[in-house]
Amino acid sequence: MDSYSRHRFPFAIVGFDLDGTLLDTSGDLAAAVNHALGSIGRPPLSVDAVKPMIGGGARAMLRHGLDATGGHDDATLDVLHRRLLDHYEANLAVHTAPFPGALDALDELAVRGVTMGIMTNKLERFARAILGGLGLADRFAAIIGGDTLGVAKPSPIPIQALVNQCGGGRAAFIGDSIFDVQAARAAGLPIVACRFGFLSQPVEELGADAIIDDYAGLIPTLERLSPSAT
Incomplete structure (x- = not known):
């Protein structure tokens, strides 16, 4: 050049x-979402299902995940947001x-x-x-x-x-x-x-x-x- x-x-x-x-x-973010969802007995989401939820921050991503698997309330979102962040921080770059x-x-x-x-x-x-x-x-x-x-x-x-x-x-x-x-x-x-x-x-x-x-x-x-x- x-x-x-x-x-x-x-x-x-x-x-x-x-x-x-x-x-x-997407693989690591989906794993974090599914960890949070699984902690309250919600079914896991595929990576492709999580991809459109990414971009507005972790809390918004989790809110979309909860809504896709049965809905959410603010108290549950608060608790699961912390669980998601803790899991993600421990597994930032696996995939x-x-x-x-x-x-x-x-x-x-x-x-x-x-x-x-x-x-x-x-x-x-x-x-x-x-x-x-x-x-x-x-x-x-x-x-x-x-x-x-x-x-x-x-x-x-x-x-x-x-x-x-x-x-x-x-x-x-x-x-x-x-x-x-x-x-x-x-x-x-x-x-x-x-x-x-x-x-x-x-x-x-x-x-x-x-x-x-x-x-x-x-x-x-x-x-x-x-x-x-x-």
Whole structure:
């Protein structure tokens, strides 16, 4: 990659959602949900059933799981939320791995001089532990969780903080949920949606500026995407 090509790359910063975007965490999240459900005699859910429940944070995911298996009340949700978090913290990366091609895309962005960050609705300590365990934490100048600033997506505040922590400049965000699209738009960033993510609706309905089928398409898509797409 020559210096002219690097100079022409339209974004100084690229931010990523974690679950369903950079990492396939569905197996471990489903196991945590099923641990909580099983503790009160509820039937387990398949990984595919849990995937659309991911993205709004652990409590929302659990609430969806309870509703899918018989309903919930707030007191039960409070108790099971703690059980879910404890189980997940002890089993963060049993099945979790980057999506195919994700690491190559990170390498290519780094070659272009792009600064990268993570903004996830997952608790920050979980995100850091998973990325650290996979040897990826050092690739990111910012790792912001849903609890870091006391507000999560779809608020734009955490994405704005990501851009600031990455040094400021033209930025784009990559995600897989309506929360990602709403937060990026409110922050004034172009948003790329992942067709392979944990979708709760057809990806075309999210309203993203662009869609990728896999990570091979990320760099060309960003090169075509105007920083002022929003």
